[in-house]
Amino acid sequence: MPQMTMVQALNLAMKEAMREDPNVMVMGEDVGQDEGVFRVTEGLLDEFGPDRCVDTPLAEAAIVGGAVGLCFMGFKPICEMQFDGFSMQAFHQTEGHVRRFRNRTRGRHTCPMVIRMPYGGGIRAIEHHSEAPEATYAHLAGLKVVLPSGPRNARALLRAAILDPDPVIFLEPKASYRAFREDVPETPETMEIGKAQIARTGKDVTLISYAATLRATLDAAEELEDEHDIDAEVIDVLSVAPLDSETINASIRKTGRAVVVHEAPRHCGVGAEIVARVVEESLLYLEAPIKRVTGFDTIIPFFANEMTYLPDAGRVIKATLETVRF
Amino acid sequence: MPRKTLEIPRKIEWLSVLDHEGNLDKKLEPKIPAEDLRKLYKTMLNSRMFDERCFHMQRQGRIGTYGPTKGQEAASLGFAYAIGKDDWLVPSFRETAAMLWRGWEMDKILLWWAGNEAGASVAEGINDLPICVPVASQCQYGMGVAWGCKLRGKGQVCITFCGDGGTSEGDFHEAMNFAGVYQTPMVMVIQNNQWAISIPRESQTASQTIAQKAVAYGFDAFQVDGNDLLAVIVAAREAVEKARKGGGPTLIECITYRLGVHTTADDPKKYRSDDEVKEWEAKDPLPRLRDYLIKKGVLDEKGDQAVRDEIKAALDAATHKFEQYRHDQYEMFHHMFADMTPELQRQMAELKDYHEWKESGKKRQPSRVI
Ligand SMILES: Cc1ncc(C[n+]2csc(CCOP(=O)(O)OP(=O)(O)O)c2C)c(N)n1
Numbered sequence: 001m002p003q004m005t006m007v008q009a010l011n012l013a014m015k016e017a018m019r020e021d022p023n024v025m026v027m028g029e030d031v032g033q034d035e036g037v038f039r040v041t042e043g044l045l046d047e048f049g050p051d052r053c054v055d056t057p058l059a060e061a062a063i064v065g066g067a068v069g070l071c072f073m074g075f076k077p078i079c080e081m082q083f084d085g086f087s088m089q090a091f092h093q094t095e096g097h098v099r100r101f102r103n104r105t106r107g108r109h110t111c112p113m114v115i116r117m118p119y120g121g122g123i124r125a126i127e128h129h130s131e132a133p134e135a136t137y138a139h140l141a142g143l144k145v146v147l148p149s150g151p152r153n154a155r156a157l158l159r160a161a162i163l164d165p166d167p168v169i170f171l172e173p174k175a176s177y178r179a180f181r182e183d184v185p186e187t188p189e190t191m192e193i194g195k196a197q198i199a200r201t202g203k204d205v206t207l208i209s210y211a212a213t214l215r216a217t218l219d220a221a222e223e224l225e226d227e228h229d230i231d232a233e234v235i236d237v238l239s240v241a242p243l244d245s246e247t248i249n250a251s252i253r254k255t256g257r258a259v260v261v262h263e264a265p266r267h268c269g270v271g272a273e274i275v276a277r278v279v280e281e282s283l284l285y286l287e288a289p290i291k292r293v294t295g296f297d298t299i300i301p302f303f304a305n306e307m308t309y310l311p312d313a314g315r316v317i318k319a320t321l322e323t324v325r326f
Numbered sequence: 327m328p329r330k331t332l333e334i335p336r337k338i339e340w341l342s343v344l345d346h347e348g349n350l351d352k353k354l355e356p357k358i359p360a361e362d363l364r365k366l367y368k369t370m371l372n373s374r375m376f377d378e379r380c381f382h383m384q385r386q387g388r389i390g391t392y393g394p395t396k397g398q399e400a401a402s403l404g405f406a407y408a409i410g411k412d413d414w415l416v417p418s419f420r421e422t423a424a425m426l427w428r429g430w431e432m433d434k435i436l437l438w439w440a441g442n443e444a445g446a447s448v449a450e451g452i453n454d455l456p457i458c459v460p461v462a463s464q465c466q467y468g469m470g471v472a473w474g475c476k477l478r479g480k481g482q483v484c485i486t487f488c489g490d491g492g493t494s495e496g497d498f499h500e501a502m503n504f505a506g507v508y509q510t511p512m513v514m515v516i517q518n519n520q521w522a523i524s525i526p527r528e529s530q531t532a533s534q535t536i537a538q539k540a541v542a543y544g545f546d547a548f549q550v551d552g553n554d555l556l557a558v559i560v561a562a563r564e565a566v567e568k569a570r571k572g573g574g575p576t577l578i579e580c581i582t583y584r585l586g587v588h589t590t591a592d593d594p595k596k597y598r599s600d601d602e603v604k605e606w607e608a609k610d611p612l613p614r615l616r617d618y619l620i621k622k623g624v625l626d627e628k629g630d631q632a633v634r635d636e637i638k639a640a641l642d643a644a645t646h647k648f649e650q651y652r653h654d655q656y657e658m659f660h661h662m663f664a665d666m667t668p669e670l671q672r673q674m675a676e677l678k679d680y681h682e683w684k685e686s687g688k689k690r691q692p693s694r695v696i
Pocket residue numbers: 029058082083086089420459460461462488489490491492493517519521522523584588
């Protein structure tokens with residue numbers, strides 16, 4: 001199996017889908033000639049031409065709104081938002097139409113499109129380039145919201161998102177774009193959207209995370225084992241809408257303790273939903289209050305201070321120790 | 327009933343005063359005191375030297391991703407020169423020359439590019455706004471400032487900047503429309519530097535000019551040689567004067583060129599030719615202004631060198647001051663609301679507690695509880 005970065009794996013997923021289905025097209029700012037500011041769309045213009053890999057004018061609302069109409073004509077657009085922060089420029093289209101058309105037209109007109117964007121902090125970028133809007137999107141009924149954590153699941157999930165008959169918001173942890181490589185199978189692979197994965201098995205406590213903070217969480221699990229003799233199970237959520245309550249609850253029923261980790265702000269974050277589902281379904285299995293290790297309810301600082309804001313392994317370890325020692 | 331071509335009573339003028347070969351249109355030449363000319367030249371040169379410094383500092387890792395302004399200095403500076411302290415300047419992100427003229431300090435601008443909010447806090451005594459990242463979004467609040475200027479009735483005006491790429495955003499068009507409807511005293515400047523990252527101006531809009539977009543919103547426009555400081559000043563003065571007198575908004579499209587990379591994360595070789603860049607290097611606004619000053623006898627070689635030395639010293643001092651800056655890691659909590667909410671106080675305490683725990687970490691004995 002070839003070793004790939006997440007950027008290469010995402011690129012592969014798009015190429016495969018575009019080769020298989022002439023209706024799949026990619027559109028966005030600088031995705032063609034420039035091959036994407038992170039080079040995720042490398043080679044697409046060359047292979048598929050300017051009608052299927054479209055360098056659009058600078059207007060996110062038109063990219064997303066235009067894609068809605070293209071869907072009605074049988075196309076399957078993959079829209080690239082250049083950065084997470086600028087997906088807000090398309091928000092009224094996403095909220096007002098992308099997620100509503102199936103319901104509005106009683107299934108007659110649907111939006112089998114993907115809106116992908118680099119997600120989250122950690123690359124020393126300027127303001128509006130480090131946002132974590134998953135809860136904002138997860139709150140919009142009618143959207144699926146997917147966050148891969150590594151090259152292999154990024155490729156499989158993007159493929160699933162493209163094949164999905166409904167709109168998928170695909171948030172790519174940009175801090176993980178080139179941070180590490182993984183084996184990626186040569187033949188196309190898909191994963192079911194809405195299923196979490198056990199990234200590490202354990203019995204003492206369940207650590208739940210996704211996207212870039214999954215790595216910090218796995219690091220914390222290692223250190224908890226080595227230094228504190230605590231055997232943590234780690235769940236990679238992968239999809240925050242739908243959310244895999246089953247996998248999460250099953251693990252917590254086994255361990256009785258949990259820490260939820262994400263870089264987005266805490267208030268009304270995905271962690272709150274996870275805790276609520278555990279309380280609803282597994283309250284009597286809990287041996288300690290669940291902890292949340294998250295970004296703070298502030299604007300993510302300009303980058304000189306962003307590492308203070310983003311959860312690191314230390315914060316996960318501290319919260320886990322408190323949970324375990326409760 | 328009859329079919330006929332409508333007459334749209336709107337004007338779009340082209341303006342160039344001093345071309346890149348040094349030809350001067352005497353009739354159009356603006357009156358600028360010699361002292362101001364020297365100061366304008368110094369600011370433009372300062373902006374250029376600061377830009378080079380920033381570029382190198384990014385390469386050395388002392389600041390983050392940086393967006394150079396090389397080649398576009400005249401297209402912002404001329405506007406700053408045309409307004410007064412009580413007026414407003416609303417930048418996008420390539421208006422360093424204008425910001426320096428207005429009194430922004432270099433160490434502040436460095437702080438911005440080094441990922442520090444201190445770089446966005448505006449100097450006392452000027453009514454300006456900081457660098458704006460979401461393309462064209464500043465057009466909306468710039469329009470609002472101008473609208474407020476009108477309502478306050480003190481004759482203030484607002485200059486708002488946007489890029490050629492930015493004119494594709496809804497925000498630009500909505501702001502233009504409001505400006506027309508409310509006849510706001512706004513000068514909407516488009517720095518048409520021919521590129522929006524990799525997208526050339528021709529792919530950005532099917533319009534022949536960006537200037538003509540003003541017509542649709544009911545006001546006049548200039549298209550000026552944006553590398554000709556004199557032309558920019560002429561257009562800016564006229565638009566500002568008109569706005570002050572209640573004549574409403576003007577769009578000014580400055581034809582300029584981004585001589586450098588989009589940002590230090592960009593590789594322009596992927597999308598444009600070196601020949602094109604060379605062609606525009608010959609139209610650089612800086613030597614054009616210097617030659618004009620020399621011809622006018624306002625500057626000589628020795629004077630030029632003295633200005634350079636002065637700027638270099640100021641740059642060194644600013645870099646030093648910038649590097650002395652120490653930020654407070656809890657600052658993120660302090661500026662969210664007028665009064666910090668109880669929840670934010672709890673979160674700040676949690677972060678402090680974590681930092682203390684980490685400090686004392688080495689001393690702690692891990693204990694197995696379960
Ligand atoms: C709303 C929004 N979308 C995308 C971006 C990313 N981006 C930054 S600059 C830029 C191109 C801007 O082109 P233009 O308006 O011509 O300004 P220039 O960079 O040429 O000065 C893009 C796409 C952004 N900052 N804001």
